[in-house]
Amino acid sequence: MPGAALLSPCPYPLRLLDEHEDLSLLRSQLKVHYRSLGPRSRRLRFLGEPSTEALDRLADRADPELVLELVEEGAVRAVLEAYATSPGHVEVAISVEDGYQGRGLGRALFEEGLVLLASRGFRTADLVCLRENTALLHLVSRAGARLRMEGGEVHISIELGQVLDHVRGAEPGPAAQ
Numbered sequence: 001m002p003g004a005a006l007l008s009p010c011p012y013p014l015r016l017l018d019e020h021e022d023l024s025l026l027r028s029q030l031k032v033h034y035r036s037l038g039p040r041s042r043r044l045r046f047l048g049e050p051s052t053e054a055l056d057r058l059a060d061r062a063d064p065e066l067v068l069e070l071v072e073e074g075a076v077r078a079v080l081e082a083y084a085t086s087p088g089h090v091e092v093a094i095s096v097e098d099g100y101q102g103r104g105l106g107r108a109l110f111e112e113g114l115v116l117l118a119s120r121g122f123r124t125a126d127l128v129c130l131r132e133n134t135a136l137l138h139l140v141s142r143a144g145a146r147l148r149m150e151g152g153e154v155h156i157s158i159e160l161g162q163v164l165d166h167v168r169g170a171e172p173g174p175a176a177q
């Protein structure tokens with residue numbers, strides 16, 4: 001299996017795939033994961049209704065800074081992707097296999113991913129989700145996220161310094177509007 005095992009307090013095994021990995025291997029891992037998402041999850045993750053062929057093409061072109069995978073019951077069940085957008089800034093997307101949603105995997109992976117990105121020197125993490133994506137909005141609310149509504153979408157920005165403060169036990173700053 002590709003990727004380095006991470007030592008972390010996360011209750012699930014995690015694997016990190018980054019620029020040192022074979023990109024074609026990383027893309028094939030993404031392809032398998034994208035295919036495990038049902039129609040609703042695809043819409044929430046990709047803000048549209050991509051066909052399986054379109055998802056395959058997205059995976060084939062993906063060039064993430066890093067991918068963090070969460071393993072449960074012997075297989076990858078959740079994936080966090082991070083794409084560097086400009087120095088210090090990263091765009092993040094997360095998805096959990098349909099049958100494993102609502103069991104805490106997303107929260108565990110998201111928090112580990114933010115800490116990892118902060119430790120790599122990124123200052124902000126941005127996400128975009130649909131307004132109806134209450135699970136994702138719950139996830140980001142604890143990270144002091146700033147939210148901006150735009151049509152049916154929510155643009156989310158997280159200050160990663162606050163995330164590290166939180167993990168170290170300091171009071172996180174208030175979430176801006």
Ligand SMILES: CC(C)(COP(=O)(O)OP(=O)(O)OC[C@H]1O[C@@H](n2cnc3c(N)ncnc32)[C@H](O)[C@@H]1OP(=O)(O)O)[C@@H](O)C(=O)NCCC(=O)NCCS
Nearest residue numbers: 044045093094095096101102103104105106107134135138
């Ligand atoms: C969004 C997603 C990553 C969350 O992962 P998850 O494993 O299902 O969520 P968790 O079980 O860790 O729960 C995270 C939080 O959301 C809440 N939550 C979970 N499912 C929910 C639902 N259907 N409705 C409302 N809240 C929900 C949980 O109570 C929890 O909040 P808390 O920790 O403050 O109590 C997952 O549902 C998913 O992959 N969805 C489809 C793809 C997607 O939406 N990606 C995001 C766009 S980038």
